[in-house]
Amino acid sequence: MHALSELKKTExxxxxxxxxxxxxxxxxxxxxxxxxASERFPCPTECGNVxxxxxxxxxxxxxxxxxxxxxxxxSSGTPKAFLPGVNRLELLDILPYPNSAAVRVNIPTIxxxxxxxxxxxxxxxxxxxxxxxxxxxxxxxxxxxxxxxxRFSYGCDKVFNKSRVKFIIIxxxxxxxxxFLLIGIWxxxxxxxxxxxxxxxxxxFKKNGGLLLQQELSSNEDHIEKMTLFTSxxxxxxxxxxxxxRILGQGGQGVVYKGMLADGGxxxxxxxxxxxxxxxxxxxxxxxxxxxxxxRNVVKLLGCCLETEVPLLVYEFILNGSxxxxxxxxxxxxxxxxxxxxxxxxxxSGALSYLHSAASIPIxxxxxxxxxxxxxxxxxxxxxxxxxxxxxxxxxTHLTTQVQGSFGYLDPEYFRSSHFTDKSDVYSFGVVLVELxxxxxxxxxxxxxxxxxxxxxxxKAMKENRLFxxxxxxxxxxxxxxxxxxxxxxxxxxxxxxxxxxxTMKEVAFELRGIRESVGASILQQNCEETDFVxxxxxGHDFERDSSSSGxxxxxxxxxxxxxxxxxxxx
Numbered sequence: 112m113h114a115l116s117e118l119k120k121t122e123x124x125x126x127x128x129x130x131x132x133x134x135x136x137x138x139x140x141x142x143x144x145x146x147x148a149s150e151r152f153p154c155p156t157e158c159g160n161v162x163x164x165x166x167x168x169x170x171x172x173x174x175x176x177x178x179x180x181x182x183x184x185x186s187s188g189t190p191k192a193f194l195p196g197v198n199r200l201e202l203l204d205i206l207p208y209p210n211s212a213a214v215r216v217n218i219p220t221i222x223x224x225x226x227x228x229x230x231x232x233x234x235x236x237x238x239x240x241x242x243x244x245x246x247x248x249x250x251x252x253x254x255x256x257x258x259x260x261x262r263f264s265y266g267c268d269k270v271f272n273k274s275r276v277k278f279i280i281i282x283x284x285x286x287x288x289x290x291f292l293l294i295g296i297w298x299x300x301x302x303x304x305x306x307x308x309x310x311x312x313x314x315x316f317k318k319n320g321g322l323l324l325q326q327e328l329s330s331n332e333d334h335i336e337k338m339t340l341f342t343s344x345x346x347x348x349x350x351x352x353x354x355x356x357r358i359l360g361q362g363g364q365g366v367v368y369k370g371m372l373a374d375g376g377x378x379x380x381x382x383x384x385x386x387x388x389x390x391x392x393x394x395x396x397x398x399x400x401x402x403x404x405x406x407r408n409v410v411k412l413l414g415c416c417l418e419t420e421v422p423l424l425v426y427e428f429i430l431n432g433s434x435x436x437x438x439x440x441x442x443x444x445x446x447x448x449x450x451x452x453x454x455x456x457x458x459x460s461g462a463l464s465y466l467h468s469a470a471s472i473p474i475x476x477x478x479x480x481x482x483x484x485x486x487x488x489x490x491x492x493x494x495x496x497x498x499x500x501x502x503x504x505x506x507x508t509h510l511t512t513q514v515q516g517s518f519g520y521l522d523p524e525y526f527r528s529s530h531f532t533d534k535s536d537v538y539s540f541g542v543v544l545v546e547l548x549x550x551x552x553x554x555x556x557x558x559x560x561x562x563x564x565x566x567x568x569x570x571k572a573m574k575e576n577r578l579f580x581x582x583x584x585x586x587x588x589x590x591x592x593x594x595x596x597x598x599x600x601x602x603x604x605x606x607x608x609x610x611x612x613x614x615t616m617k618e619v620a621f622e623l624r625g626i627r628e629s630v631g632a633s634i635l636q637q638n639c640e641e642t643d644f645v646x647x648x649x650x651g652h653d654f655e656r657d658s659s660s661s662g663x664x665x666x667x668x669x670x671x672x673x674x675x676x677x678x679x680x681x682x
Contacts, residue, residue, distance in 0.1 A: 158183035159190035164205055166245070167214075312343060312418040319417035320395040338402045339414030339425070345373060346380055346416050346423055353382065360433075360482075365421075369428065377428040378413060381496075383421050398424070401497055404474070408462035410485060410495040426495065430488045435481035438546050441585075449589035451490065452547040453598070453627050458492035459484055460620035463540060466494075467533045467616045477531060479539035480520045480553070481546050519553025519565060524610045534610035537619065541605025545569045548599060550583030566606050573603055597626055 154173035156163055158181065168174035169181045169192075178196040192202035194216065201217040316322075321340075349370030350357050357368045365383040372378050401412040416423040434455065437447040459479075466474040476497065483496040520542045522535035542553050545565055553565045562568045572581045578599055579587065586595065601622055607613045614622075 155183065158192040158202075161192045161202055161204055163192070167202075167205060315419055316417045318391075319419075319422050320391045321417040323391075324395045324398060324415075324417065338398075338412065341414050341416040341423070341425060343416055343418040346370065346419075346425070348373075349378065350380055370425075372425075379410075379426045379428045381424045381426065383423070403472075404466070406462055406465050408458045408492050408494060409465070410493045412497075429485035429493050429495070431486040431490060433482045434484040434486060434492070434543075435546075435552075437486070438481055438550055439552055441550070446585060449586055449594075450630070452586070453594075453623070453630065455484070455486075455492045456544060456547060456598075457620070457623045457627050459494060459543065460540065460616060460623050462492070462494045463536055464616040464620040467536070473533070475531060475533060476536050476539075478517060478520075479536055479543065480517050481543050482517075484543070517553075522610070523608055532610060533615065534613045537605050537613045537616055538610070540616070540619065541602050541613075542566050544598065544602035544605065548583065548586055548595070548602065549581050550586075551581075569599075570603060570606060573599060591630075594626060594630060598623070 154163075155169040158169060163169055163181055165173075166175035166179045167181050168179065169183050174180045180194070180196055181202060182193045182195050184191050184193055194200045194202055194214075197216075203215040203217060206213040206215065324340075347353070349372055350368045353368060357370065359367045359369050359379060361367065365381055368380045368382065370378050370380045398412070398415055404412070410429060411427045413425045413427060415425060437445070441447055463476065463479070466476060474497075476494065478496060479494075483494065485493040485495050487493055520539040522531075522538040524538075525531050525535045542565065545551075546553065549565070549569065551565055555563050555565055555568060557563055562571075569581065572578055578596070582595065601614075601619065604612075604614055605619065
């Protein structure tokens, strides 16, 4: 699409250049035409049997002034000469005299009886056009032609000024040559610039592992979803040259822009910070791994661009922003209900469980936080920002890396040992659970140093049986006490300082899903009771039948849990 656009621009520029050349040639022709015409087509010397000589003439440039203009009229079949400047008298002849000129014309004569006729008269030295013609003092007689005219046997005619024409031709030719020279220089500049850009893009593509990525994509065609290698021009156009107005967010890994792709789709374009070339193979491996993730609660990687100094990743655009906005800046227009909080927890835990155990190669996210959990148009959770993520081989149990992550979510065990495990992601998710329960930020604004960490503050409150004092008002209002205690206990287990004592993400996802489905079953049962106990009338009510039907409803829920696998590779 963009190649076609560039082609159209080039064609437009070429047409403009040709158009300018044609305009310049037209100007030259307009200037030369009168002179060339007077040389190739001299002034007519006859009209019928009347000889025309200067200062009279037929046609523009052939007579002295308008009073001496002669029109050759062919309408009667026989050419006749007329003087339009003298009442259109018919010119019969021009008679040369030694010192002056006389013309013979047809002049109408009016008789007393009202009839009229035309007679031939000779006018010599008469005022035919308001000017005294060929008066000797005027200096214009047929024996002495004016400047710029030569005497011929039939009278005076213009002299063809060859030097003037030569000057005009040289001037116009020089101007045309200069014009083409400037056009040539401009095209040469564009060509050299384009070649330089192409070489630079090839250099970046190679430096950023483009060849390695192409090799990986071609060798894993059966396992990798279709991924696009975008050009730098594609993404410049999509982001309006990375306009600040297009920024969606920025952090330690880079800046994310909102962009419109060539097919009209909206995307989130992440411009990473400087890539360490020593981690190049790891980065390419991440791109390949992310291209294999196919889960409804994971933001999809659409493609990447390696033609720039730093690589750019292109993700699907998620409409409704991040979870932290809804937790910490809740508005009355769209409150985040307990049911929504629980559903988001289930969706995120399911996605992380998929990454840890169900993907083709286990992936550790390494930066789980509410800001990296996005909500789509239906407010479904989407785990995003895999800039710090790492894939591991089957025989690996942890990664030894430079400590990185977000304050308030960082696993203390990982911070001490630099060993990142799947349980480190579990800890970070535990902090997100506490955020959903309390509505507070992971780093609290408080004077007491021991209470700044939300995780420590939450665990301390549970130990002191003050859980319900630290919960969000909406959670207290909408959730059942048992539900709150169950989720809070699970969050506490995720925040255990000993990573081995934390549950796996698969276990966390299973427990949360069970809690949500039990909530759904209780809501279903409550609705049934509201239907049966109309106006408090319980006469004739079959409690045994309700009990059995309620039990069957719960059984059906448990059956659906077994029948519907927790993680599906088709997601």
